[in-house]
Amino acid sequence: MGLGPLIRRLEAKDSKTGRQNALTRTRLLCIVRRMAASKRLAVLAIAALLAGCAITSSLRYLVTRHTDQSDDYHGVKVADP
Numbered sequence: 001m002g003l004g005p006l007i008r009r010l011e012a013k014d015s016k017t018g019r020q021n022a023l024t025r026t027r028l029l030c031i032v033r034r035m036a037a038s039k040r041l042a043v044l045a046i047a048a049l050l051a052g053c054a055i056t057s058s059l060r061y062l063v064t065r066h067t068d069q070s071d072d073y074h075g076v077k078v079a080d081p
Contacts, residue, residue: 069080 071078071080
């Protein structure tokens, strides 16, 4: 969809007062471009999040060493497997 119809609709005169809308064409183009840029940025952020989720499925954890460990909880020895 082109920006032309949107701009023409926003530039139209007010039907009640017959006065020109306060938005100028330059200001209107600036607003529409910012809206389009923010939409592109949102799509890019979502794509980056989804790509990051796909990468996390291939994590490899480090191998830890096992030792004979036992803790003393109020006089009761508890072995840590």
